[in-house]
Amino acid sequence: MKKMEATLEVIAPSYGSSFTILQFDENANSKAHLWHYHPEIEIVYVRGGSGKRQIGSHLSYFTDGDLILIGSNLPHCGFTNAQTGNKSETVIQFRPEFLGQDFFDIPEMLPLSNMLQQAKAGIAFTGETKTKLGKQIERMNFLNPFERLQLLWKVLYEMSTSSEGLVLNAGGFSLELQVQDNDRINVVFNYVKDHFQEPIFLVEVADLVSMTLPSFCRYFKKITNKTFTTFVNEYRIVHASKLLAEKPISINEVCFESGFNNFSHFNKSFKAYTGKSASQYRNELKTILK
Numbered sequence: 001m002k003k004m005e006a007t008l009e010v011i012a013p014s015y016g017s018s019f020t021i022l023q024f025d026e027n028a029n030s031k032a033h034l035w036h037y038h039p040e041i042e043i044v045y046v047r048g049g050s051g052k053r054q055i056g057s058h059l060s061y062f063t064d065g066d067l068i069l070i071g072s073n074l075p076h077c078g079f080t081n082a083q084t085g086n087k088s089e090t091v092i093q094f095r096p097e098f099l100g101q102d103f104f105d106i107p108e109m110l111p112l113s114n115m116l117q118q119a120k121a122g123i124a125f126t127g128e129t130k131t132k133l134g135k136q137i138e139r140m141n142f143l144n145p146f147e148r149l150q151l152l153w154k155v156l157y158e159m160s161t162s163s164e165g166l167v168l169n170a171g172g173f174s175l176e177l178q179v180q181d182n183d184r185i186n187v188v189f190n191y192v193k194d195h196f197q198e199p200i201f202l203v204e205v206a207d208l209v210s211m212t213l214p215s216f217c218r219y220f221k222k223i224t225n226k227t228f229t230t231f232v233n234e235y236r237i238v239h240a241s242k243l244l245a246e247k248p249i250s251i252n253e254v255c256f257e258s259g260f261n262n263f264s265h266f267n268k269s270f271k272a273y274t275g276k277s278a279s280q281y282r283n284e285l286k287t288i289l290k
Helices: 107-121 127-142 145-161 179-195 202-208 213-224 228-246 251-257 263-274 278-289
Strands: 020-025 041-047 051-055 058-062 066-070 088-094 123-125 165-167
Touching (some): 051 066, 066 107, 088 127, 107 145, 123 127, 179 202, 179 213, 202 213, 213 228, 228 251, 228 263, 228 278, 263 278
Antiparallel strands (some): 020 088, 041 066, 041 088, 051 058, 123 165
């Protein structure tokens, strides 16, 4: 079986700036289509549209855009594609020490320091926070470097005082991964992303990362706090959620396009994960998207 390379993304700051800001029209950010990681903390604002949110071992479907804070070296996947329907995507990336090695250790920075610690598990912001800060984030690209830094500081502070943040890997994701662990887990995540519509055999995935089957099962559970089978099923269910929202195909077709080979198992798994049947989910989502 061909070995897959994990993706470490190397990031350079924007010209004249201590951090990076990138703005993309619609789904032009195709660079991050693989699961990848980097030492930089990342803010992603997707204006409008609906799509997959894949951060660490967390998988979910977002509607009406997204605002996410991703901690250092937390594996994640791109958030937009041709089906997302977003208007734009803005990505900000900065090193944890970009304001100085000990800057976040001073007492005044305690709320931000605590938030950045939580961001190692990923945080999604909703409601008024998403709307208000999203507009400010989009403005940054049109400011001079000093004003841009001031506004980034303001955005981070408002995030740290918001009550509308949801920790995505709240159930547990190994927050302090070694580089070797990141490489391994990215190989596994990318393999699932590329093969979830086919049967996936545990022994083949274990072989991809040069581990015995028992060792791989223990390793994956330790890092993600879920079994590999659970992770694959969740990936398939989130893809099914996307199809239910975006494609006018039957629920039976959704089942098989998502990698399930048994309709009864799909129905049971979908309801256990989302709390509702596939038909109920589709009907409710149509109302939301209208």
